[in-house]
Amino acid sequence: MxxxxxxxxxxxxxxxxxxxxxxxxxxxxxxxxxxxxxxxxxxxxxxxxxxxxxxxxxxxxxxxxxxxxxxxxxxxxxxxxxxxxxxxxxxxxxxxxxxxxxxxxxxxxxxxxxxxxxxxxxxxxxxxxxxxxxxxxxxxxxxxxxxxxxxxxxxxxxxxxxxxxxxxxxxxxxxxxxxxxxxxxxxxxxxxxxxxxxxxxxxxxxxxxxxxxxxxxxxxxxxxxxxxxxxxxxxxGIEKIEYYPSLAEYDPGITAEEYERILGDENIVKSAWLDTLHYLYLMGGIGTCKQIANKYGNGAAHYNTNAINVAKAVHKETNCPLCARDTGENQYWPVLFYGRDLADSADGVFSYKMREPLMEAIKALEERGVFQEMKEANKEFDKNLILYGPPGTGKTYNSATYAVAICDGKSVDELTDYDAVMKRYNELKEAGRIAFTTFHQSYGYEEFIEGIKPVVDDEATDISYTIESGVFKKFCDIAGTPENMEIDHNAQVWFVRLNGVGKNDLKEECFKEGTIRFSWENENVDDSYKKWFNMMSPGDYVVSYNGANVNIDGIGIIEDSEPFYDEQRSSFKWTRKVKWLVTDIVENIRELNGGKYLPNFEITKLNRVRISELLELVSKHGGYAGEKNEKPYVFIIDEINRGNISKIFGELITLIESTKRAGMEEAASAILPYSGKPFSVPSNVYILGTMNTADRSIALMDTALRRRFQFIEMMPDSDVLRKIHADKVEDLDVAAMLDKINERITFLYDREHTIGHAFFTGLKDDASLSKLQSIFEKSVIPLLQEYFYEDYQKIQLVLGDNAKSDDNLKFILDEKVVAKNIFKGNVEDVIDLPEKRYSINKVAFGNINSYKEIL
Structure with a gap:
């Protein structure tokens, strides 16, 4: 009482x-x-x-x-x-x-x-x-x-x-x-x-x-x-959940103000112990240590130990009475909680319920910002996440929100302005820190990691091939590139021979003045070397040949957007401006070039050489190669469950594990089959997938992928419609209608095939009957047809058509059919002939009462 x-x-x-x-x-x-x-x-x-x-x-x-x-x-x-x-x-x-x-x-x-x-x-x-x-x-x-x-x-x-x-x-x-x-x-x-x-x-x-x-x-x-x-x-016959000890049986006699003072004093209660109370408060004040662990990490024993430490500290400070067991032994946890045994429960063996004055104290501490560090810790995201749920639950939109939160070090709850989120998302995407791809059944390793690509030259008689990085490998190369180098994520690596081998006057001039120069005065405009020279872009990297078919002596970055012909020079007049990062070195790059010798050309691309590896050489020889890049990068994979995971990831599936990332203690790499180069996933790369449960449930996903990802469920939420004021059309409660539709779908099918709230968010700006009609005709009805394989009787049940007051309000009409009126001869012995024919009633979509009577 x-x-x-x-x-x-x-x-x-x-x-x-x-x-x-x-x-x-x-x-x-x-x-x-x-x-x-x-x-x-x-x-x-x-x-x-x-x-x-x-x-x-x-x-x-x-x-x-x-x-x-x-x-x-x-x-x-x-x-x-x-x-x-x-x-x-x-x-x-x-x-x-x-x-x-x-x-x-x-x-x-x-x-x-x-x-x-x-x-x-x-x-x-x-x-x-x-x-x-x-x-x-x-x-x-x-x-x-x-x-x-x-x-x-x-x-x-x-x-x-x-x-x-x-x-x-x-x-x-x-x-x-x-x-x-x-x-x-x-x-x-x-x-x-x-x-x-x-x-x-x-x-x-x-x-x-x-x-x-x-x-x-x-x-x-x-x-x-x-x-x-x-x-x-x-x-x-509902049994009321009883927690013990009741206030009549035991009362520690501690006020909310006393709890607040004690918990806020580091000399009495260590702040590291408060995570149990803070997380339990966020869960509504009731839960098990196992539930806290499942939601916020660490083990159940960690939270149980911290709770007992706090209880002992409070008792020591207040000298409050303790609650005794039947055996006479004192118990500390009732100083903070009521309790309840959970026999054979998957959620744990014992549930805590915070005392009311303690709840008030934690609320006050929360408002004072005492738990800010814990909140900051909660902004951390798993390296591999999948947002999953039925169609229309905002998975793709939320992937943008999560990506921005990860990149900017914020929590998802902080990002509430849709327009601001999308603006920031596009900025990060333009900067190369967010990339987006969609898996499909024909998507493969070559598109994702690397493959060979034919190169057709109109002047050549044979087709040549080049190795080209896939979207994920390119993204990882960018993320692994040091900061402050302003590297274009489309940058190429070029090889040049500056008037032959070793040191020479031209090379020394180029290194000194910041150029590369060639002499093609007597050659025609269509010369292939000149084409390569013209193809160089600002931000591309260039290496200078030294000798022995494997050595280079300079690494630089192209600075100008096009070549120029310098009439003031006596020779080597074709010029590009270059910022040389290191010069006068001797470095064997055969391994960086996939074990291949350097080509016998004046200019060509080195497709096997990665910029990040060149920058390591720059650092090795004392040049400035930027700071280690620790900025988060997010690679979004839409419809991740639609791809053949084994085919797309190949041997790299292990490398995406957070403990196997580059720089970690258990870091791992793999030799890529085409380039022969080692590859690892940088630790600052986050993989964010979306998954439509109507296509495939989690249980049917590739096991190797499933155990390497954390999953965040996104189910239909009618409260979203209420919050954005998209829940009313005339006097129809759209949110309640959606809840009723999904309740019936769950009963007839399952919760993975419900209707998402995102289909109805357009009502925020246009709360008209015609807009609702469009949503039903173009989204809801086709989805129900797909879910129930055109079992129109079940669709009628979902939409309440089986109990509507007027046939004109039914979305799905039915009429009895007599087989003998349709077919010739005797059809009485034919099994499973339909007894009804169904049709979509276009008239119903334009009547607001059709939607009201769904409820």
Whole structure:
């Protein structure tokens, strides 16, 4: 009881809130003025214009009242983790007049088929209207076992302090307001058992008060539901989770202020011990050490040890009493927590629940920034991540968010401005720090790592081949290149012979003035050397030949965008500007060139030589080759599960492991088959994949890939639509509609084939019926056809077409077919002939009620 009093006194006022957007008073006014009003369809033939206008007004008022009632149901469903489980109507069962009462039943999702509910009624009482919150059962009384279970609420005492009463109900509320029973609980039980009382509800009345606001009714109904829920749980047979020791059994007597002071003092509690409390607070204050470990890393024992260390330190500082075991041995953990044993649970063996004053203290410390270092640590990402989920859950968009977060050292939660994220994403992509590719069935090793490519020269008679790096190898070469060198990620390596072998006057001049020069005065313009000379680009690297078919004596970078012909010189007039990084060296680069001798040409490309290896030689000979590049680089692989992983990664699958990256203690490399060069993945490269679970589940993924990646699930989230205000089209709750569609898909198929919220985000800027129609016609229906292989009966169930009030509102129409009217001869013996034909009803897409009746 002490825990309950603390909850009511300290936490309840902030939880119940004030939902001023719901017109509680308007609903009361509607029922007061609009009961038993005659009604028929306004589009019926032969109606006078005046009557049509009256009917439309009746309909509008009724729909508005139901819309507000739905808002109430949704608000309370979210607050108490219930579900709005039935459609609501302003018409009576005959559809010929307005109701005498309105009704919104709420249930736990897993008990949706159970007739018992916590219901909010709007009804007449004492010549005015009121709200009544009740433990309801939809049953005619014939099922005696169900009624007996329902009346088990009489086995627990009535919470009179919360304003609860017993009422006797006869049939429908259309028959009148239930009578309050002014009898003892035992008397009522006897009359129920004897059959004198058929149905006894437990409920609370919230009468109209002239001077009260909508906030008053919201608060009172919230209190009423909270009071009735224990009886609902009891009738359903739900066992309440009990934590021990209760406050009555043990109270350390420590206030929130004391906890805050002690935990914030490094001399009493080491800050390194606080991770258990901080992470548990972020998880809502309840969890096991194993759950913390699974979410934030480290082992369960680490968090258990830190929790006990904190508890001992708090006890030492306060000299608070300790809770004793049955054996008499003192326990420290109750100083901080309540506890619960979890027998045979995959989540751990013991669950902690933080004491309420401790939760307040951790919140205060959080607001003071005490846990900032832990937050910074949480910004670290695994080197290999896959975002997975059904279509339309924002995986590709989130890959951009994750990439920017990784590159800029931020947490994903910090990046909320979509336009700013995409601008930064494109900047990083342009700078070469983010790359993007999409796997497909024909994607191979040659495109990803390296392969050979034919080179066709119009003037040559034979086809030659060159080795070309794939997109991932190129990206790794860039990421492994030292900083401050301003290297173009498309840079090439060129080989030049400056007037022959060894030292000579031309070479010394070139090294001194920063050029490379050639003499082609007597050669025609189409000369192949001159073509190569013209192809050099700023940022390309150049090496100068020294001799022995393997040695070089200079390494530089091309600086100008095109060659020039220097008339002032007496010879070697064709010139390019070069920034020489090192000169007058002698370095054998045969190994860097894949074991090949240097070519016998004046100018040519060296496709096997990597810039990062040249820069290592620059550093070796005292030249400036930049600092080690530690900036994060992100390689995004969209649809990673669609590729043949063994074919694409080949022998490099091991190299992507974080412990096998270049520079790590267990660093590994592999010799590439085409170039013969060693290759390793730099430690600053992050691989970020996306995976559509509708194509292939994680269980079917390549095992080698699966165990090298961490996975982040991205499921449909209707709250995203609410946050960006894309959840309404007219008075249709799009978010609730999406939840209902996905609930049905999960039941009929599985959760991996649900509909993502991203399909509906366009409603943010265009919340029109035509936009919703386009989404359904072009995205939702085709996806459902794909999921259910054109099993249109199941698609009807998903869209609620099986129970719609009018065929014109059905997205999928069905009609019976008679085989003998279609085929010749006797077809009675043919097995599995369809009994219905299905068609897509285009008319339904343009009617807002088609979507409303999905709910």
């Amino acid at each position: 002490e825990e309950l009093f603390y909850f009511v006194r300290e936490q309840y006022p902030t939880i119940i809130g004030n939902d001023s957007k719901i017109d509680y008073i308007g609903v009361l006014d509607y029922l007061r003025d609009n009961t038993d009003v005659p009604y028929s369809k306004p589009d019926a033939p032969g109606l006078a214009a005046e009557e049509v206008s009256r009917l439309l007004e009746v309909k509008k008022k009724g729909q508005n009242a139901i819309a507000e009632l739905k808002k109430m149901a949704e608000a309370f469903a979210v607050r108490f983790k219930l579900e709005k489980c039935m459609s609501m109507s302003w018409l009576d069962g005959s559809n010929t007049k307005t109701r005498r009462y309105l009704w919104a039943p709420l249930k736990y999702g897993k008990y949706a088929d159970n007739p018992v509910s916590v219901s909010v009624f709007v009804e007449k009482r004492n010549s005015d209207t009121c709200y009544r919150v009740s433990l309801e059962i939809k049953n005619d009384g014939d099922d005696k076992d169900i009624m007996k279970q329902y009346h088990s609420h009489l086995d627990i005492p009535l919470n009179v302090a919360a304003g609860l009463v017993y009422v006797s109900v006869f049939g429908s509320n259309e028959w009148g307001t239930p009578d309050i029973l002014n009898k003892t609980q035992d008397e009522i039980k006897q009359e129920v058992e004897s059959g004198k009382l058929k149905k006894v509800q437990i409920c609370k009345y919230i009468d109209r008060k002239p001077d009260e606001t909508n906030a008053y009714y919201h608060t009172e109904i919230t209190k009423a539901i909270a009071a009735i829920l224990p009886y609902y749980d009891h009738v359903l």
